[in-house]
Each structure stands twice: as structure tokens, then as C-alpha cells.
Amino acid sequence: MTEVLRAQWVVLDIEGTLMPTSAVHVGLYDFARPRLGPWIDAHPDSELVRSAVARTKAEAGLADDAGTAEVVAVLHRWMAEDRKAAPLKDLQGEIWQQGYASGELVSSYFPDVVGALRAWHAAGLALAVFSSGAVKGQVASFSNTTDGDLTGLFRSHFDTVNAGPKREAPSYAAITAGLGDPDPGAVVFLSDVPAELDAAAEAGWQTVGLARAGEPYADADFGAHLVVGTFDDLRIEAA
Template sequence: MSNPDTTVTLPRPDVIVLDIEGTTSSTWFVHDTLYPYSRERFGTWLREHGDNPDVARARTQIIEEGGLGAHVNVDTLVEQLEEWLDNDEKRTPLKTLQGLIWADGFHRGDLTSHFFPDSIPAIRRWHEEGIDLKIFSSGSVNAQTSWFGNSPEGDLLPMFSGHFDTENAGPKKLSSSYAAIRDVIGVPADGLLFFSDLVEELDGARTDGWGTVGVSREGDQYHDRGVGDHPRISSFDQVVWG
């Protein structure tokens, strides 16, 4: 494991895939700002947006994954969502509804996304270097596009060419999800570099042959768990190409 206060020299990748929470942005912002915002609106969205195909699909998935009856009422659906939220479970229907609610909040101007100070400069630098940038997050693609489209420095989406979530790729801790992403991208695994703060996700990517970097930021939610034997940084500024 590398010292988080030193530079980490890596082969220049063809593609960088970034996690969001704990990597580019604080998990505490998500838990303290975004989670409560969505919690307050679950019931309204299920009641008033039932004709939205994404909401209808999420409703069906809540019933199936929660083992609920087909004729369950909205209050029971909300209780299941809140249970998953309280347990920080990365359930696809939960993430789908959160993504829709947050997108609306960003559009209304209620929300602005958070980034660590080194994140946006690194994203801009890598884009200017011609590295293909993509996102893999447990947050839905809808949430990702809202997040990067409403940063403190404006719309960052033009710098990204792809977005992956648990619905279009699979669970983030499984190597099969990284294999699926690799197949879509069409680049050999040794040309892919994944950044995350969670060792289980890094292990999944490495099992498929990807390069990995563990992001360990002082004070963030999973800092004390470490990143195993993956190259370790506390700032994107520490990454150099060799």
C-alpha cells in the first residue's frame, strides 16, 4: 500500500472510470443533504408521477425486492424505501427514485453538487490530456447527470462520455459488473483505471484486470477502513503518469 502523502506513478490509461461518493465528492454531503431531500419526497413522487415509466418500474421493483404484496399502498412503499435508506443499501429502485427527485431539485435550483477541491481540476486536466472519462456509481445515471451537470463550476457533463450504474452494469462489488462495463467500452482491461474509496469495489475491478486507485480522504465516511493493497491517494493531485 502506498503512502497517501506521496505521488503514485501509473501507466497512462486510455479510460478513467470514477466513483462519486468518497472519491470526487463527500459521502457526508450525500447523506446529510441529498438523502433527507429525497426522503421528504418519496411519497409525493410515487403518488403524483405514477405514469412516469421509471417510477412505475421502481414501484414494481420495490414490491419484488421488499417481498411486498401487489396491492400495497404508497405508505408501505415509502416505509420500505426509508428502511433501505437508513441501512444505506444500494437498491436499484431506491437509487432510481432518488435520481429523479434529485434531478428535479437541481433543476429547481434547490441543490448544487459537492466536489472536493482537487476533483474538478483533475477532471479538466485528464480531459485535456485526451483520456476518456466515465462514471460508475451506485447512484442512477439520472442522478449522475444531474450531479455533474450542476457543479459549483457549472456543467461538467461534456467531459464525460459514459455513465454506469447498478442497473445498466450491475452491483459495484462484483467483478462481473466491471467485465460488463469493459465490454461496453471496448477497451482492454489494462487500459482502464478505476478510482474508488471502497476496497470491495476496487477488488472487483482488479479481478477483471483493471488498474485501480484507492481514494482515502481524511474525515470521509470510509476513510478508516482503508483501501487494502491498492495504490492509495488522498488527492487526485498525487497521481502522475509514468
């Protein structure tokens, strides 16, 4: 049965919702991991790189004069822990942006995703992304995909830096403000993580859980949230 919702905004998670979690945790992480050290050393005059290195040292308790190898060891540990650390996300975003621009990286989504995104956009719905990955990395990932450049489908991008933690309701209130303060009930959030849906619902949003076969949260308890297996099971109409 196809579920029908009415909304003005559709806000989307990425991992486990638009693309397989493995595409990020294996594909993108493996691309960034060996490039972190060389990227830091090759961009000594970059304010973003200097700031990311300084914040990494501060968060990890490293000495101010710690070398690149010590900083990278921390970054690699954070990657292994899947820690949503802002300086790591900033550096990954820079590296991924270069990878997509060079054609070394190409994004591929679940088969039901791109058609649904285009249909929602054509129907007058405004699309946005809320992911733990840095905004720069998000935009880059949509710029070079197996379906072409999809960046024009999205009006706004949010991450844990410009919005806040994905499992806390104030982050979704901040995004509502960033979208121009629509009625929260006119915003629908799609994610595979129940705790994120709980936070969005607390902020007054409509929520849809993605229980995709083979993904980490496929068998999770989504509680009272609407749950679908693919976007084909969902119809969102412009309010």
C-alpha cells in the same frame, strides 16, 4: 510523491472519491426522503414510477394493493440501511434530476477534483463514472455544480443496474465492454472502497484507492492497491 499512471480510460466512483460521503447520505438523501411519497402520487402515469413501485412491493413482500405510505416506509428503511435497491435508486434519480434542474440542488466536490478532471480530459483521457447512484442521478449531479456544468467531461455512466454490483468482478468486465472493449489494463478505477478496487483489479483494471481524511474508508486496508490522499498526489497520462 506524485504517482504516475498511463491509461486510456479513467473510471471514477463518486461518494468518498469525488465528493464527501455526507453530501450524499445527508444532503441528497434528506432532499429525496420527504419527496418520495408526493413524487409517486404525482406521477401515476410514469412507467418508471409504476415499475419502481411494483418492484418495491415485490422485493418487500407487500400486497399488490399496498398504498403509497407502505411503499414509502420500505423505501425509507432501505435508505436508512443504505441498501442499493434499484427501484429506490430510480426514484431518487428522478427526484434529484428535478432538484438539480430547479437549482434547489448544487453539487460540490473535494477541492482537488474538478481541476484534475479537466486536466485529464484536456490531456485526451476518456472519463466515465461507476456509482451505485442511478445514471440519471449521476448526470443530474454533474449538470449543476459549484464549478458549472461538468457533464461534458464524461463519456459514459454506469450504475448497479446497467453494470452490476460494485464489489463483483463481472461488473467491471461489463463496463469494459461498454467502453468499447479497450485493453482492461488501459482502464484505471478510482474509489475509496477496497472491495470495489479488488473487483476491478480482478477484471484486469489498474486501481487507485482514495484515502481521504475524514471519510469512512480513510484508515481502511487497501492491500496492494496504489493509495493516494487526494488527486493532487496522482498524475494520469494518456497511453
